[in-house]
Amino acid sequence: MRYYIGVVEDDLNIQNIVSAYLKKEGFEVAILESAEKAWDLWETDPPDMWILDIMLPGMDGYEFCRKIRNESDVPIIIISAKDDEIDKILGLELGGDDYLTKPFSPRELIARVKRLFKRSRPMKEAVEPQDKIKIDHLLIYKNERRVFWDGQEQEITTKEFDMLELFAENANRAFSREELLVKVWGEGYFGSDRAVDDLIKRIRKKFVNIPLETVWGFGYRLRINEGQ
Template sequence: MQKTILIVEDEDILREIVKDYLLNEGYEVLEAADGKEALTIFEEHEVHLIILDIMLPELDGWSVCRRIRKSSNVPIIMLTARVDEDDTLLGFELGADDYVTKPYSPPILLARAKRLIESRYSSAENESKEDTLSSSGIYVHFPSRTVTVDGETITLTHTEFEILTYLMQNQGIIITREQLIIKIWGYEFAGDDRTVNSHIRNLRHKLGHKATCIVTVVRAGYKFEGNV
């Protein structure tokens, strides 16, 4: 099925350039020039990925991301200025999956989008020989990408889902932050350890009393320990 990408960017020239790249790759493209328009389009169409600028008229990118995350785990790439490192971390805390810094190369943005779409809509099933994964009351169903904790469904972003399943599939093994970055975002990712820490913190919060299953190993990384 053809995937639809929503571009939320108030600079017309930038939006058109990115749109042309995406169309040439066979994606269907929707456009919004401000935050309110973006939310309206998202509610009215099936969207598989959002490219979301932070600085927008009407409603900023953080607010858009926060509202979308209340009802959807659609992959979100945020666009941020290189100097605004705190903006990047805030975006991750609100549920963004990746970010690209401005000024950016459209081919790099396209590569990030393709990676997220392929990971979100195809590779999760291919990476696991089984449709399900479970440990310590945490149950993962790969085809629907749903996660339950003691029978209660929790909503994870694409990146949180990928981190959780990667740790669970390697239960008892220490996974370094570098391994997580390469696995989730790829070699070209420009973030640092704080990016990983932010996603782990969000994931633990959503796991509630099962958060202790994700153990921090000082100066090494993280590991999933069952039966906690």
């Protein structure tokens, strides 16, 4: 699979360096000098990952990151000259998956790009013995990463799929928010457990009447009747 990366950066020198290194590694690259142009690209030909500067003309990178996160869990790497801890925390809280301070090594950026792709879209080397999970109205094809609800295929994000797969494989088990953060976002995730609640809300909205229960004061579980 050939990944497609959108680079949102208004510095011509950084544009050229990042683009050259990404293309050398086999990635397709789109260079955008503003968040407004990047948003237009998102609506017409969405990239598989964003590399995003914060200090941009017009809409800044924080606002662009927030808008993307309202629609998708596509990986986002923030690159910024802002190196204060509060700036990094804000970028990650708004949905950034990684934060790299300028000046940075292009090789380090490439390593982080590859790590994020590996984490968000794992390539399974072995065929799993059970590819299909069927629970009531929910049908999941794990290897194809496809989900059906009431016989209709649903468009879902990477994290929505990972969350549903986890619950379906562990039906009736209650997971704490902390467990879900580790299992879906990874141990290196730095942010609030509000991300779990937001993801659950999105799943419930897409999968109407899914028996995804709140375990008050603890977390969530997928409830099914015994024998299903």
